[in-house]
Amino acid sequence: MSSRDDILASIRANLPRVDRPLPDVPLFDDDPPASLLAAFKDSLHRMGGVFLDPPASGDLLEPVREKIAGAKIVCSTVPEIAGNRDIAGVSTPQDLADVDFAIVRASFAVAETGSVLLSDADLQVNAVAYLAQHLIVLLDPADIVVNLHHAYRRPEFHDRHYVSFHTGPSATADIEGVLIHGAQGVRSLSVLPVAREAENTAH
Amino acid sequence: MSTPPVMLHPELLAADDTHAIVRDDRRLDHAEAASKPLRSRPEPQPRGAKIHGSRPVDQAEAAARFIAAPEHEKMHDERLWDLRQKRDREMHGIPEWEELRSLASAIKEHTLTHLDEYLEQFEANARSHGVHVHWAHDAAEHNRIVHGILSDHGAKSLIKSKSMLTEECGFRPYMASVGIEVIETDLGERIQQLDNEDPSHVVVPAVHKLRTDVAEVFARTIGTDPANSDVHYLAEAQREATRPLILAADAGMTGCNFAVAETGTFVVCTNEGNADLSANVPKLHIASIGIEKIIPRLEHLAVFIRLLSRSALGSPVTQYTSHFRGPRAGGEMHVVLVDNGRSERLGMEEFWTSLKCIRCGACMNTCPVYRRSGGLSYGATYSGPIGLIIDPTFNQRKYSNLPFASTLNGSCTNVCPVKINIHEQIYAWRRVLVERHETPLAKRAAMKAAGELLSRPAAYRAAIAAADVALAHLPRFVIYNGLNAWGRHREVPHPPKQTFHSWYQANRGGKP
Numbered sequence: 001m002s003s004r005d006d007i008l009a010s011i012r013a014n015l016p017r018v019d020r021p022l023p024d025v026p027l028f029d030d031d032p033p034a035s036l037l038a039a040f041k042d043s044l045h046r047m048g049g050v051f052l053d054p055p056a057s058g059d060l061l062e063p064v065r066e067k068i069a070g071a072k073i074v075c076s077t078v079p080e081i082a083g084n085r086d087i088a089g090v091s092t093p094q095d096l097a098d099v100d101f102a103i104v105r106a107s108f109a110v111a112e113t114g115s116v117l118l119s120d121a122d123l124q125v126n127a128v129a130y131l132a133q134h135l136i137v138l139l140d141p142a143d144i145v146v147n148l149h150h151a152y153r154r155p156e157f158h159d160r161h162y163v164s165f166h167t168g169p170s171a172t173a174d175i176e177g178v179l180i181h182g183a184q185g186v187r188s189l190s191v192l193p194v195a196r197e198a199e200n201t202a203h
Numbered sequence: 204m205s206t207p208p209v210m211l212h213p214e215l216l217a218a219d220d221t222h223a224i225v226r227d228d229r230r231l232d233h234a235e236a237a238s239k240p241l242r243s244r245p246e247p248q249p250r251g252a253k254i255h256g257s258r259p260v261d262q263a264e265a266a267a268r269f270i271a272a273p274e275h276e277k278m279h280d281e282r283l284w285d286l287r288q289k290r291d292r293e294m295h296g297i298p299e300w301e302e303l304r305s306l307a308s309a310i311k312e313h314t315l316t317h318l319d320e321y322l323e324q325f326e327a328n329a330r331s332h333g334v335h336v337h338w339a340h341d342a343a344e345h346n347r348i349v350h351g352i353l354s355d356h357g358a359k360s361l362i363k364s365k366s367m368l369t370e371e372c373g374f375r376p377y378m379a380s381v382g383i384e385v386i387e388t389d390l391g392e393r394i395q396q397l398d399n400e401d402p403s404h405v406v407v408p409a410v411h412k413l414r415t416d417v418a419e420v421f422a423r424t425i426g427t428d429p430a431n432s433d434v435h436y437l438a439e440a441q442r443e444a445t446r447p448l449i450l451a452a453d454a455g456m457t458g459c460n461f462a463v464a465e466t467g468t469f470v471v472c473t474n475e476g477n478a479d480l481s482a483n484v485p486k487l488h489i490a491s492i493g494i495e496k497i498i499p500r501l502e503h504l505a506v507f508i509r510l511l512s513r514s515a516l517g518s519p520v521t522q523y524t525s526h527f528r529g530p531r532a533g534g535e536m537h538v539v540l541v542d543n544g545r546s547e548r549l550g551m552e553e554f555w556t557s558l559k560c561i562r563c564g565a566c567m568n569t570c571p572v573y574r575r576s577g578g579l580s581y582g583a584t585y586s587g588p589i590g591l592i593i594d595p596t597f598n599q600r601k602y603s604n605l606p607f608a609s610t611l612n613g614s615c616t617n618v619c620p621v622k623i624n625i626h627e628q629i630y631a632w633r634r635v636l637v638e639r640h641e642t643p644l645a646k647r648a649a650m651k652a653a654g655e656l657l658s659r660p661a662a663y664r665a666a667i668a669a670a671d672v673a674l675a676h677l678p679r680f681v682i683y684n685g686l687n688a689w690g691r692h693r694e695v696p697h698p699p700k701q702t703f704h705s706w707y708q709a710n711r712g713g714k715p
Contacts, residue, residue: 004338014550126483161529170476174391177237178434185476
């Protein structure tokens with residue numbers, strides 16, 4: 001414990017003798033976009049993600065079925081779509097190394113940045129969202145907040161051990177500024193707007 | 204609205220843009236991507252400053268070698284200025300930008316003036332969720348603690364995400380000395396590790412390298428085709444080479460961008476998702492956290508997340524913003540809170556606000572000296588304007604030249620998201636170093652003479668008038684010699700025909 005006490009003592013001896021009150025942080029939501037969903041889609045696309053528009057057929061899940069049609073390994077944590085790798089049977093994250101598509105549901109999304117929040121509860125095995133080659137995220141359009149100030153008032157930040165904003169796919173431009181999707185994690189991130197009610201009807 | 208992006212070196216514009224990623228008819232430039240296609244020509248890479256123990260680093264010497272490699276210098280200049288312009292574009296998209304900067308500065312100053320309380324709060328909350336919390340007085344203790352944790356688990360390999368704190372601690376060389384393999388998972392940092400070179404920038408570690416330099420490093424280390432410098436090929440080869448190392452690693456390590464006292468959460472921001480792989484694939488996760496990373500509450504985190512990537516890269520947010528509050532089921536999580544000189548810096552009246560820094564690199568991207576010198580010319584963990592004011596706190600003698608590597612134009616201060624008065628602190632460091640005789644003799648003699656002159660107005664006016672006459676008539680070798688650093692690589696401005704004082708006397712002198 002001695003380094004702890006030494007460090008705290010050194011801090012106390014060196015604290016600047018000035019008064020710096022903690023400011024109130026506004027929510028900066030006076031001028032929200034007309035449509036949170038449209039704003040989210042635009043932000044997501046700027047960050048390299050793909051918004052899967054509902055098809056004319058009215059079958060909301062059709063774009064996902066098309067995407068995974070040729071895939072060998074699909075791991076789904078959502079009731080709407082079945083995969084062929086049962087995440088409940090995964091004993092170590094390494095078991096997910098060969099997953100082509102992971103399908104999960106977001107806790108909520110942020111219009112300002114195009115982010116979806118994925119928690120340890122949403123993912124069941126956190127690594128699935130990074131080891132899979134492609135990630136498909138189901139989002140209830142009712143679960144979109146306007147900006148990050150609203151986002152950080154959500155309960156997930158107090159309740160969960162792990163939560164992550166995903167904004168588009170894994171990306172890098174570390175070599176000469178050339179944009180690459182799929183640096184180490186997923187090569188693509190698609191968001192499908194599906195209301196949570198679908199969970200109940202699927203059961 | 205914002206002005207359209209301007210190219211500093213239009214000759215770098217690539218003829219084609221076939222690899223561009225387009226959505227909604229827009230060319231994507233998120234993350235650290237350039238807003239336009241750039242193309243360099245091959246050229247041997249200039250290396251960084253020569254280090255001789257604690258002897259003063261000769262930044263100007265290394266910078267001269269970087270400038271002598273025009274392909275590298277131009278690409279570096281162009282890419283960083285492009286990031287600066289993307290930053291401006293994002294700033295103009297947020298009406299409350301200046302308010303956010305003021306809030307960020309105020310939150311950080313409040314936290315730093317109550318740092319002991321918030322650290323104890325963070326520790327208590329993290330412990331209550333099953334996180335093991337360690338405290339390290341200095342770099343050596345940090346390395347020993349991490350080594351101890353790894354030894355307890357029999358871990359021999361460690362995957363990690365980029366962390367300036369671990370660079371500061373000399374972590375990789377230490378781990379090599381005790382037989383533990385460290386694998387960097389950020390592409391830029393991995394390039395630098397494989398090339399046995401330090402990162403040159405806090406956010407884009409290999410920004411000083413051309414694609415042909417990377418092709419050479421990868422051909423030598425991971426077996427790529429030395430003749431192929433296609434960036435997609437290089438990035439994919441690195442992904443394929445690193446993935447098995449990630450899957451086989453015994454432990455994972457991350458840094459920390461922000462640590463939230465009220466929840467005991469630490470936050471890591473990356474574009475590659477490599478921190479999340481490092482943290483979520485092995486069972487053991489260790490995070491190194493500088494004690495200045497603390498902020499009080501989640502509502503404050505929103506301010507910093509909105510500012511960080513916009514300031515750093517001109518991207519609205521990083522691709523991944525991950526919040527760790529406790530270990531996952533069956534896993535183990537450790538954090539190491541590191542001082543390494545920070546508590547002492549807190550007591551430096553003129554310099555304590557440098558602890559507000561969130562390591563975005565905006566000051567580096569905008570600095571004309573940094574853009575033309577390359578980050579490795581500073582010979583220090585932190586380069587660019589923020590480095591000039593942090594590095595001397597680690598070693599005043601070794602980094603005594605650095606505060607002079609600035610034009611004091613103030614651009615760094617203007618773009619800083621937490622409003623650190625960087626250029627004023629650079630100036631203050633010059634004074635401190637001169638007072639402590641840490642500066643070279645020629646610089647000291649010149650400043651002593653200037654000091655005497657400036658204290659006597661009449662003598663100053665006479666000297667300025669004489670200097671203007673002299674500059675107009677002196678032979679070049681007198682102006683452009685080794686003692687006048689300002690004469691290197693640039694022409695001294697034409698002297699005015701009349702001093703301001705004599706003009707004022709002639710035109711306004713008679714008026715009250």
